[in-house]
């Protein structure tokens with residue numbers, strides 16, 4: 001058991017050959033999870049393709065990572081739309097343009113609406129830096145520190161309209177150390193996020209190939 005985690009999921013095993021899942025990633029941050037997905041796909045660990053990155057913040061580092069991995073990226077800044085629904089309509093149009101079948105939110109910091117969820121029913125997953133249902137919403141790492149928990153973690157769940165409340169797919173627990181700051185705890189959580197996001201997609205790919 002690594003020092004990073006109390007329950008460290010095994011790396012996703014190679015799964016039976018199947019037609020690759022066509023993924024679209026929504027992100028607004030540093031893009032470490034995007035990069036972990038791109039690397040896993042490039043080394044054949046995941047039967048998936050990254051069709052497009054949609055990012056919300058023009059300064060987000062994730063855009064540079066998409067360029068490094070030669071993956072198409074589209075900036076959709078919520079400030080340029082007068083409603084959540086109009087932003088989501090632009091997201092759906094972009095996802096359809098790039099033939100996306102599964103949507104991965106990895107640091108997408110906007111609440112999405114039925115406009116997106118109805119276009120991709122049960123096909124949107126989100127990565128959250130806590131053990132849901134604890135610490136929903138923004139600043140989950142800070143919430144865990146403020147609550148004084150000794151164990152937190154991360155979750156991949158299906159996205160529903162109610163925020164961070166959809167069916168849980170994969171979780172990993174992470175110890176909270178006495179000397180932790182939000183940055184040190186988030187870094188420990190993120191090391192597990194990279195595992196569970198790949199694990200979740202590997203399971204979706206396996207289930208998807210059986211249903212085809």
Ligand SMILES: Nc1nc2c(c(=O)[nH]1)N[C@@H](CN(C=O)c1ccc(C(=O)N[C@@H](CCC(=O)O)C(=O)O)cc1)CN2
Pocket residue numbers: 105108109110111112113126127128129136137138159160161162163164165166
């Ligand atoms: N309908 C849903 N939308 C989203 C979900 C979900 O489960 N259902 N998951 C979130 C991801 N997320 C936490 O994991 C999260 C992101 C953002 C917010 C939020 O309150 N955002 C504010 C804006 C904050 C900002 O711009 O800094 C907002 O949208 O008004 C809550 C939870 C992604 N979306």
Ligand SMILES: NCC(=O)N[C@@H]1O[C@H](COP(=O)([O-])[O-])[C@@H](O)[C@H]1O
Pocket residue numbers: 027028029030031032033034062106107108109127128129137138139140190193
């Ligand atoms: N509420 C949503 C939320 O907080 N998401 C978090 O954003 C980070 C993105 O990191 P990354 O850009 O390095 O992948 C991740 O830690 C993810 O859990």
